[in-house]
Amino acid sequence: MKKEQTTKRSVQGGNGKTRKKVAKKRKRKAPEAADLTIVDEIIGRHQGAEGALIPVLQEVQGHYGYIPEGAVPRIAEGLKVYPSSIYGVMTFYSQFNLKPMGKNIIRVCCGTACHVKGAERVSSKFKEILKVPMGETTEDRNFTLEQVACIGACSLAPAVMVNDEVHGKVTPDEAVKILDQYKS
Ligand code: FES
Numbered sequence: 001m002k003k004e005q006t007t008k009r010s011v012q013g014g015n016g017k018t019r020k021k022v023a024k025k026r027k028r029k030a031p032e033a034a035d036l037t038i039v040d041e042i043i044g045r046h047q048g049a050e051g052a053l054i055p056v057l058q059e060v061q062g063h064y065g066y067i068p069e070g071a072v073p074r075i076a077e078g079l080k081v082y083p084s085s086i087y088g089v090m091t092f093y094s095q096f097n098l099k100p101m102g103k104n105i106i107r108v109c110c111g112t113a114c115h116v117k118g119a120e121r122v123s124s125k126f127k128e129i130l131k132v133p134m135g136e137t138t139e140d141r142n143f144t145l146e147q148v149a150c151i152g153a154c155s156l157a158p159a160v161m162v163n164d165e166v167h168g169k170v171t172p173d174e175a176v177k178i179l180d181q182y183k184s
Contacts, residue, residue, distance in 0.1 A: 038063050039071045043078035052079055053089060057096055066097040102137040102144035104182045106130075106162050111150030113157040118171075122158050123147060125172035129179060142183065 042059045046052035056079065060071055067090060076083040090096040108114075108123045123134065126145055130138050137144040153159040156168025160178065167178055 036068065036070055036074060039068075039074050040078070043075060047078060053081060053086065054093070057086070057089065061096060064100075066100050069098060100137065100141065102141050104142060104163055105144045105146065106160065106179075107146045107148040107151065108134075109149070109151045109153070109157070109159045109161070110147045111154065111157075113150070113154035114159055117157040117169075119158040121172050122160065122170050122175055125175040126160075126179075129176060143179070 039060055042056055042063070046056050046059075049055075053075070056075055057067060060075070061067055064071075072083050072086050075081075076086055090098065106126060108119060108126060110119055110123070127133060130143055130145055132138055132143075132145055134145055134147045148161070151159055151161050151166060153166045153168055156166065158170050160167045160170045160175070162178060162182060167174070170178065
């Protein structure tokens with residue numbers, strides 16, 4: 001089965017004029033590691049309901065910004081499902097994260113069209129500026145850098161998606177400018 005992405009998206013061409021909206025957001029603040037009481041509350045509200053796992057995971061992530069690892073055994077026990085099933089669901093649905101994410105998620109497309117048009121150089125530039133490898137979050141939690149497969153903007157390759165916006169025909173130099181737009 002294919003992963004499902006529940007984000008909406010806006011597409012921005014090289015000159016920033018082309019746009020197609022789709023939406024999404026993330027909020028974020030890592031909780032105290034031990035503070036999982038809200039997880040029990042969320043489970044309590046869904047206990048006994050059919051298909052409760054995904055709504056529970058969504059609410060837990062909505063609260064914490066990610067699924068704290070300590071929450072998994074509680075959810076497993078509360079909903080009477082195997083922890084492996086929970087990890088399986090989280091792996092299948094890319095909306096779920098086990099690690100705290102940055103305020104801004106940068107997704108560099110590594111699909112064929114983008115690869116051919118120099119996505120690797122763009123990736124390297126982001127890694128160099130942010131000083132993090134792919135899949136990691138900057139220390140200030142401002143950015144998470146990810147490599148993803150085709151984001152559906154091949155005509156704008158190489159493409160980079162930042163939160164809900166797609167930036168097209170990105171050069172390494174433009175990577176710097178893109179980051180400047182999202183710095184807080
Ligand atoms: S391959 Fe990058 S958008 Fe399609």
